Amino acid sequence: EVQLVESGGGLVQPGGSLRLSCAASGFTFSNYWMSWVRQGPGKGLEWVANINQNGSVKYYVNSMKGRFTISRDNAKNSLYLQMNSLRAEDTAVYYCVRDMSGGNEYWGQGTLVTVSS
């Protein structure tokens, strides 16, 4: 069974940093593109970043470029999101997403990041 479990969320002050993790299991992690998608409280979905199978190609939404860094460790079946210079508007649930294959796509349950003083 495919599982994606996010962790690392919590309360952080404006200007602070946080590193999110996503532990993957039930599939060959190194075969898939992976993404982070976020959803602010009561708001819609916003794609954050994605990364190819070996970590050599990364894309970011423009508004987060330079502040957020996506990475992965295929030996640990893990995806990461390093978030720096956090702002109140970064408050959201952050989801880890496995890219689609054969009509299947998988999302974790998300981890909540709250940026507040």
Added chain:
Amino acid sequence: EFVLTQSPATLSLSPGERGTLSCRASQSVSSNLVWYQQKPGQAPMLLIYGASNRATGIPARFSGSGSGTDFTLTISSLEPEDFAVYYCQQRDNWAFGQGTRLEIK
């Protein structure tokens, strides 16, 4: 800037009725468009990919169509469990629409 606009923002229908949700792109795009359903407190669930292909396990009452700038998600006969928020996403640039809330009339 590329924008996906979903309409209507809220759609009020009764079970058994047909639901038609629209997703319009600010410029012509490929058919690499997906639709999601999201229920409160849950992660989104993939419904349609490639504009018209149902994801695994999705009932046949859900269908997608469209090309260029105009895409549509149709639910042929609404079931009680279909009342939720629906999002489109263009997978070439990863932008999401703002969502359509489908509510019970």
